[in-house]
Amino acid sequence: MTGITTHLLDIATGRPLAGVQVELYDVATNPPTLLNKTRTNPDGRTDAPMLPAAAARTGQFELRFHVGEYFKSAEALSDIVPVRFAIFDAAQHYHVPMLCAPWFFSTYRGS
């Protein structure tokens, strides 16, 4: 499998973040180009890959997680959380999860 997938988890509750808007942008263009916009399913994933295998290519991408609307906490540290990363080899799969709480955000290249 190739392309970009994600997984959004709430580390304060130990549950997936469901129904949160997630976008994927190509940030090599100015302004960035919106490639995909969807919401997480009950498992905290997206029903389809953010970047499908058929569209896999090298480049600079950015996922944006609209967690502010989910946390509904006036003092949350972040509202829309960007994760900017490169696909350096289109033959590889890029799983980029976001583990978060209103005051904690963590991402990594997953598997």
Next chain:
Amino acid sequence: MANDDLLQPERRQFALSGLALGAAALLPAAASAQTATPAPAQGASPVVQAGLSPRLTVHAIDIYNGSAGAGLRIDFSKQEGDGYKLIRTVTTNATGRSEEPLLIGESYQSGDYELLMHFDEYFARKEAKLPTPPFLSKVPIRIRIVDISQRIHLPIQFGPWSYTYSRGS
């Protein structure tokens, strides 16, 4: 860095009274650090910021090398209109902190801010073996300051393949 600069008068007084009582555990850590084996890019002691006036401070930790994220360039900007306007660029010191708070006093205003982290430059200097371009290059961290009566400390743990930021203390 002189710890006294970061201590409120009450705290300093507390520490001094501890010394008067001969409580060795309350000796400033910096004093005992003289005998410790020096480690590369490590702070001499933890920095206590409890009770300080409202401000935004940052601390970068390199979890790839197990060291302070020293010499990391950060472009610090504030959201204005559709974009972010650069306030200034800082480079973290030997302890992974900026020499001065990113915001303090009059400059500590509510709003949306961005820290653009130059992870590519940092790991290139460390000669980390990474793909070209690396997975993480120039990475934006965006935070919101709502209540300017409260201090925000922002620790950032980073490696070539991951990063974490949180509200610290």
